[in-house]
Amino acid sequence: MEDLFASLRPRTVLAEGAVWLPGFALPDAPALHQAIADVSAIAPFRHFHTRMGAMSAAMTSCGACGWTADPSGYHYTRTDPETGEPWPPMPDALRHLAIRAASEAGYDGFEPESCLINRYMPGAGMGLHQDRDEGRPEAPVVSVSLGIPARFSFGGTSRSDPKRIIELLDGDVVVWGGASRFAWHGVSRIRETFHPQTGAMRYNLTFRAINAALFRP
Ligand SMILES: O=C(O)CCC(=O)C(=O)O
Numbered sequence: 001m002e003d004l005f006a007s008l009r010p011r012t013v014l015a016e017g018a019v020w021l022p023g024f025a026l027p028d029a030p031a032l033h034q035a036i037a038d039v040s041a042i043a044p045f046r047h048f049h050t051r052m053g054a055m056s057a058a059m060t061s062c063g064a065c066g067w068t069a070d071p072s073g074y075h076y077t078r079t080d081p082e083t084g085e086p087w088p089p090m091p092d093a094l095r096h097l098a099i100r101a102a103s104e105a106g107y108d109g110f111e112p113e114s115c116l117i118n119r120y121m122p123g124a125g126m127g128l129h130q131d132r133d134e135g136r137p138e139a140p141v142v143s144v145s146l147g148i149p150a151r152f153s154f155g156g157t158s159r160s161d162p163k164r165i166i167e168l169l170d171g172d173v174v175v176w177g178g179a180s181r182f183a184w185h186g187v188s189r190i191r192e193t194f195h196p197q198t199g200a201m202r203y204n205l206t207f208r209a210i211n212a213a214l215f216r217p
């Protein structure tokens with residue numbers, strides 16, 4: 001059965017340096033759900049407020065630093081501004097999966113310092129953006145999807161470049177680095193559907209290597 005699905009949704013190069021690995025994380029899903037529960041028990045999901053208002057995806061982080069947003073901008077911080085405590089350490093199950101996925105996509109030696117966990121309810125999405133606050137252009141971003149599907153747009157390094165739109169399913173992984181490291185991407189508003197593990201919810205984990213000189217307290 002697994003081979004049948006793998007042949008229907010083969011590994012796909014989205015652009016130079018960007019690879020979609022359908023179902024790559026499926027065997028790890030139970031451990032990933034446990035890790036999300038453990039992290040969010042210490043650093044709860046919250047909606048950051050930017051200049052544009054509240055973000056529709058709820059977020060938390062783990063690792064040496066965590067992604068935060070406030071009306072002044074985006075930063076990686078060592079402590080969770082909500083609790084004042086350091087972000088929880090990255091569970092091994094997460095770190096190992098990210099390293100394996102990066103390697104599978106051609107990026108050996110990836111060492112993620114931070115994992116941003118996004119939680120989308122139906123109606124939530126993420127506007128087109130580039131991930132460019134990391135200060136480590138040589139390291140890829142590894143993105144893992146769990147739960148209900150999402151329409152993911154993936155373009156080029158100019159905002160107006162043509163986009164490829166793919167449906168990310170439970171266990172899918174997308175890795176982008178090299179010529180695609182600063183590719184524009186976004187998530188359409190999630191449609192209400194049901195997944196046995198997550199209910200009407202989608203989780204996305206993005207793993208990044210971060211330049212320590214950019215960490216804020
Ligand atoms: O949810 C996704 O698939 C993408 C998330 C993302 O682009 C980000 O967290 O920077």
Ligand SMILES: [Fe+2]
Nearest residue numbers: 129130131185
């Ligand atoms: Fe992103």
